[in-house]
Amino acid sequence: MTNWKVILNIAKTHLLTKIKQTSTAALGVTFGIGAYITLVCFMTGLNAMLDNLILNQTPHIHIYNEIEPSKNQPISLYDDLKNSFHVVHSIKPKLTQKKIHNALPIISYLEENEAVRGALPQVKTQIFYMAGSIELGGNLTGINPVDEARLFNMGDYIVEGSAQALKNTDNGILLGIGIAKKMSLKVGDRVQVSPINGGIFPLKIVGFYQSGIADLDAIQSFTNIKTVQRILGKANNYITDINVKLYDIEQAFPMSKKIEQEFNLTAIDIKTANAQFDTGTSIRNLITYAVSITLLIVAGFGIYNILNMLIYEKMNDIAILKATGFSGKDVQLIFMSQAMIIGFVGGVLGLLLGFVFVSIIDTIPFQSEALPTVETYPINMNPMFFIIGFSFAIISTFLAGYLPSKKAKKIDPVKIIRGQ
Numbered sequence: 001m002t003n004w005k006v007i008l009n010i011a012k013t014h015l016l017t018k019i020k021q022t023s024t025a026a027l028g029v030t031f032g033i034g035a036y037i038t039l040v041c042f043m044t045g046l047n048a049m050l051d052n053l054i055l056n057q058t059p060h061i062h063i064y065n066e067i068e069p070s071k072n073q074p075i076s077l078y079d080d081l082k083n084s085f086h087v088v089h090s091i092k093p094k095l096t097q098k099k100i101h102n103a104l105p106i107i108s109y110l111e112e113n114e115a116v117r118g119a120l121p122q123v124k125t126q127i128f129y130m131a132g133s134i135e136l137g138g139n140l141t142g143i144n145p146v147d148e149a150r151l152f153n154m155g156d157y158i159v160e161g162s163a164q165a166l167k168n169t170d171n172g173i174l175l176g177i178g179i180a181k182k183m184s185l186k187v188g189d190r191v192q193v194s195p196i197n198g199g200i201f202p203l204k205i206v207g208f209y210q211s212g213i214a215d216l217d218a219i220q221s222f223t224n225i226k227t228v229q230r231i232l233g234k235a236n237n238y239i240t241d242i243n244v245k246l247y248d249i250e251q252a253f254p255m256s257k258k259i260e261q262e263f264n265l266t267a268i269d270i271k272t273a274n275a276q277f278d279t280g281t282s283i284r285n286l287i288t289y290a291v292s293i294t295l296l297i298v299a300g301f302g303i304y305n306i307l308n309m310l311i312y313e314k315m316n317d318i319a320i321l322k323a324t325g326f327s328g329k330d331v332q333l334i335f336m337s338q339a340m341i342i343g344f345v346g347g348v349l350g351l352l353l354g355f356v357f358v359s360i361i362d363t364i365p366f367q368s369e370a371l372p373t374v375e376t377y378p379i380n381m382n383p384m385f386f387i388i389g390f391s392f393a394i395i396s397t398f399l400a401g402y403l404p405s406k407k408a409k410k411i412d413p414v415k416i417i418r419g420q
Contacts, residue, residue: 007330010321011337014314021313022342025306029346029397030353032299033389036292037354040385042361043288045378051281053212056153058270059120059243060252063259065100066266098124103239106263110244115251118151120144122241123228129221130192130200131183138179138219140193142228145174151245160187161207171227173203177210178218193231201231296392303346304400307339312404318411328409339401340394347393351386 015022100106103121110119123142128135145163149155155163159177166174173193175185185191190202203223210217229238246252252269259267314335321331362379 007333008337011334011341014317014334015338015341018310018313021306021310025303025310025342026346026349028299028302028306029343029393030349032295032302033347033350033393034353034357036295036299036392037351037385037389038357038361039295040288040292041354041358041379041381042377043292044285044382044385045380047281047284047288048380049374049378050284052153055270055274056156057211058274059152060246060249060270061244061256061259062268062273063100063106063242063244063263063265064240065098098240099234100239100242100265103242104237107239107242110242110259115246115248115255117245117247118147119242119244120147120151121225121239122243123225123232123234123238124240125228125232126196127231128194129179129183130194131185131189134183136179136182136219138176138221140173140228140231141220141222142225143222144225145222148222152243157209157211159208159210165206166222166224169204169206170224171201171203172206172223173227174207174209174222175205176217176220177208178214179221180205180208182218195231197232199231203227296389296396300392300396300400303343303396304403307335307342307397307400308404310338310404315411322411331411332405332409335405336398336401339397339405343394343397343401346397347390350393351390354386354389 107119107121110116120143125140127138127140129138143154145154145166149158149163158174161174163174166172173191175191180186183191185205187205187207189205191205192200192202194200209220209222211220225239226236229236232238244255246255249270253271256267256269256272259265318331321334322328326334358379358381361377362381364377366374366377
């Protein structure tokens, strides 16, 4: 029967008598795990920030009326030419409206679906911004401000003012920050807008919007749906777009196809709309985890080398232990215990070191005009990273201790003593 008390006392004595080697081995584990925690928390936090910059503003399904040429041209409907080959030049788009027919009933139908978190109407139009002698082309989108802030985190991109202020202000506008800078406007000023069909409408600036994409901020502004409908001279049921937010983003693609079939509209899911961005995210995550795993593997080899050398330095002790009646299994357990103690202590210190580094990074100011709501460097403090780091410390030290201790188990004490 194994006497664990004796084995652990011997392991502790070995570690304390060679405190320099023990500290070196433990520090190898500590810095390996600490570097892993720091890198993976920072890089995944950065990736999440970049993802949110785009995806938070993108609906899971975007529904609209696509302007496209007629599939059947008049000549194809002429029976006498049915079996003939014909070519039509200069095909014009069919006369269609941007308006979604029966938009409000469609929204009600979508919101009854258990998979849908919300379906919001929008009215989009092109306009000119006018302030004095300055005229700038741009886009004006009519929204339900509070619902947009709730479902699409719009409040994170309002640098001055609020979604509630836009809702409460008749003829109010949330102006793109790029437009405001070009026209030297501030909150409370009035800007005149003119739709492409003519007319001039003064709107009061209740806040500024900054998406982090400079080209978009130089043309895009928001107002209430009713305000845009009034500017365009349209009825209250005039809706050009519907943005759908789902509980499960994986349902976006099949649901978009179902919507296209049921309502004869164009429905684009988020992954199709952001295919290139999604590819970039996958590559960044792959690089992050590849570097992190490499760090852990390098740390594992370092631990193995240190423990291997520690056992070779203990050859005389191994011979004495075996000569005094300890079996090969007991010797193996002694060195395995040393390895596990080093792994446990080094792993705990590594987690603490990583947590300290990550906490320091999380307090470093990060100021960028493109990301006004981000005040410090992004960190993803996922508990799973700490569990993985500590588990690797235990597993790597177990393997690093097992291989050399297996050699120690087979050592012949007579040969060691004769060699001395």
